[in-house]
Amino acid sequence: MPVIDPTAVELQTRHEPAYRVVVRSIEAKIMSGQWAVGDRVPAETTLATDYGVHRSTVREAIRVLEQNGLVRRHDGGKLLYVTAPREADISQKVTAAIVLHEISFFELWESMRCLEPMLAECAAKRIDDEALEALRANVEKTKAAFEDKRSLVELDIEFHQIIARASRNRALQLSREPMSQLFYPAFFNVFSRLNAGERLVFAHERILQALSRRDVTDARSWMDKHIVDFRRGYELANLDIEAPVGRAQQSG
């Protein structure tokens, strides 16, 4: 009795296409560990004869597995290997889903207000000196980049990313990543309209101090303030909180 059963609900009457059978078979082999991460996947022709189908059919199956991040070819190579899905693989898909479902900035903001303080809290418990040093460097660079809005955005993204990694919680990171991709472009709008650099540096400094002291409570509360403050900036910049994210945001 498998803990997860993706193969559970399946229509018996309409016979499943062959390529999907191949997908599920290989998927099962990978998820069960029979084909371990790093193993090479047999050639298309081999799979075709093994499964008794045409190579085109195998190919379609491979595209599906590839897209799910379960198999991948090493950079510039043509051999296929079993892999664990990369964060970027699924992050991108979640991002697309958010856009197409026309999820509002508000929903994203609310989620970030939930996740970021938690990430900060976890980071305060587990951050190492290396990450702390990276954060210090980031804040210094931010101070120096007051003029350049674009660098400001990039440095802000980096700041939060370092903290996310420092949390040592990959599940939280996985949740945060796709949202941040959509959340932060809005930053550029805010920075362009308001001169928010000063507030940004102030907040980042406070958070950094809290993390340095491993002060869980402070890290959380400053991060929370920071997220709340961003929403105010968003509103002050005359952007629509309720508008779906993803398409180019316009001022009201």
Place this chain on the structure above:
Amino acid sequence: MPVIDPTAVELQTRHEPAYRVVVRSIEAKIMSGQWAVGDRVPAETTLATDYGVHRSTVREAIRVLEQNGLVRRHDGGKLLYVTAPREADISQKVTAAIVLHEISFFELWESMRCLEPMLAECAAKRIDDEALEALRANVEKTKAAFEDKRSLVELDIEFHQIIARASRNRALQLSREPMSQLFYPAFFNVFSRLNAGERLVFAHERILQALSRRDVTDARSWMDKHIVDFRRGYELANLDIEAPVGRAQQSG
């Protein structure tokens, strides 16, 4: 300047396979809204001539898009339509990623402890009478199902799902769903070992009461207690907090 640019970093030197070009082209049409959700996608042969490639090539592209949830055939039909990715589509992929990355139960629990109280808080603000009624019915059924561990698990899943929906925040729901899929199977282990039905009902009743009163603070704090309590149960049941989720959990 697009807000998101998935097509950004791409190797120029090694020429991109044709099927991938087709994917990106169609993807762009969908993401930009040029092909709206609900529109029919042209037939494979049409696309083939349009793009000047063979039908097999188009087919591989379609598999990719299909897997991303951007296009789908209506149940039992053969015509392809533009769609927004379903929650289940990506939820399943995230779940696979969590398993293959061997993310620990602790990481998942920590994430749920972040998300569930927030979901409860949002639900307290926005829940309607219908959902409230559904929750009441759920709690009644739970009281009646004290013996049957399996029903107990299912009812618990339902309870939290109703609250998630009531939060009216689809981004949060999107984060929660894949984790809950992996989180809850562990429930069965706990219920089997401990007689946790009583505690479960107690907690659910408190949460329900708070939601009925639209008491944001109470809803959050009872949900938090509930999640914390579950972890205790997990430990009392002698299960390993640090073990990766996904494979069958064993007692220590």
Place this chain on the structure above:
DNA sequence: CGGAATTTTATTGTCCGACAATAATGGGAG
């Protein structure tokens, strides 16, 4: 004998064409 250069082989990306099964569509009978 070990490593670099070169040849051979394996593998992928793409194409052409074909055919059966069946969903979609259009048209006629009631």
Place this chain on the structure above:
DNA sequence: CTCCCATTATTGTCGGACAATAAAATTCCG
């Protein structure tokens, strides 16, 4: 106007082919 049937369109699958090139095997040279 609705229901049933013939026609058409579309997909799933197959067989085979070929160029490009990565991978492997082999030769060559210091």
